[in-house]
Amino acid sequence: MAQILNGKIMQNESIDRLKKEVLGFTVKPTLAIIQVGDLQESSKYIQHKKIFAEKIGANVEHLKFNIDVSKEELVEKIHELNKDDKIHGIILQLPIPKNLNEHEIIDAIDSSKDVDGLTSTNFKLLATGSSFGFMGATTKGVLDLLDYYKVSLAGQHVLIIGRSILVGKPTALALLNRDATVTIAHSKTVNLKELARVCDILIVALGQPRFINEEYVRPGQVVVDIGINFEASNSKSDSSDEIQKQTLVGDVDFEKVKDIVGAITPVPNGIGPMTVASLFENLITAYKNDKKIL
Numbered sequence: 001m002a003q004i005l006n007g008k009i010m011q012n013e014s015i016d017r018l019k020k021e022v023l024g025f026t027v028k029p030t031l032a033i034i035q036v037g038d039l040q041e042s043s044k045y046i047q048h049k050k051i052f053a054e055k056i057g058a059n060v061e062h063l064k065f066n067i068d069v070s071k072e073e074l075v076e077k078i079h080e081l082n083k084d085d086k087i088h089g090i091i092l093q094l095p096i097p098k099n100l101n102e103h104e105i106i107d108a109i110d111s112s113k114d115v116d117g118l119t120s121t122n123f124k125l126l127a128t129g130s131s132f133g134f135m136g137a138t139t140k141g142v143l144d145l146l147d148y149y150k151v152s153l154a155g156q157h158v159l160i161i162g163r164s165i166l167v168g169k170p171t172a173l174a175l176l177n178r179d180a181t182v183t184i185a186h187s188k189t190v191n192l193k194e195l196a197r198v199c200d201i202l203i204v205a206l207g208q209p210r211f212i213n214e215e216y217v218r219p220g221q222v223v224v225d226i227g228i229n230f231e232a233s234n235s236k237s238d239s240s241d242e243i244q245k246q247t248l249v250g251d252v253d254f255e256k257v258k259d260i261v262g263a264i265t266p267v268p269n270g271i272g273p274m275t276v277a278s279l280f281e282n283l284i285t286a287y288k289n290d291k292k293i294l
Helices: 007-023 040-056 071-083 102-106 120-127 137-148 168-177 192-198 271-291
Strands: 030-036 059-065 089-092 157-161 181-185 201-204 222-225 229-236 242-249
Touching: 007 040, 007 137, 007 271, 030 040, 030 071, 030 271, 040 059, 040 271, 059 071, 071 089, 071 102, 089 102, 089 271, 120 168, 137 168, 137 222, 137 271, 157 168, 157 192, 168 181, 181 192
Parallel strands: 030 059, 030 089, 157 181, 157 201, 201 222
Antiparallel strands: 229 242
């Protein structure tokens, strides 16, 4: 059985640490979350963030917009939040409707309040290896979890399956900054199974449930599953009525690889909790920067 890289354990430690910090602040750190539409998955993620905020004593200002909102209206609201001294971090909950240019909207966020690390300014700082700016919450969560479990990065061959601007690309840059040798694979990559089997660390973020099975891994590897997929499943109650439920699964078929690889993140309780914790660690940093707290 592989070592389980449990993000929930580290999240709980993060809660204890951040709660102590917030207790010493004169004003509560506040995160503004902008949501467009009412996508069920997005609402679930936002609820997790609200729960975390409550646990550490931070505030969340949840701003909901109808699905037909214009880019101009969203940008105007972001500019207001940029100027608001009571708001210390701003995120745009993704995904948003395809008719809206998410990159233009995200770039309207002041980089000092971009606690999700998605603006062009913070991405450039990451690309240049700068210690300033904010690293994306998921990317930060991956690195923090690997550090927590003392997984060596320098000199290791890392394969990232997925090239999104949200996860794949920033994670590749962050790992390069830590002296890893990084390969990015995607839907057009040939010989993917062979590439996956030879790497030391396999990071999967492709959005396909249980895609990675025993044919993609080898003994001793570290597997990081960033996938979040909701699968419908039918279960029967005592009255024999079928009830459709949703099961959360990753991009890795956990049961098929857990007895082969050396270490693996589970889904749930792997990178998901780390992403939330990293977001609020960035928020606390933004607050301290604003208040000139060392």
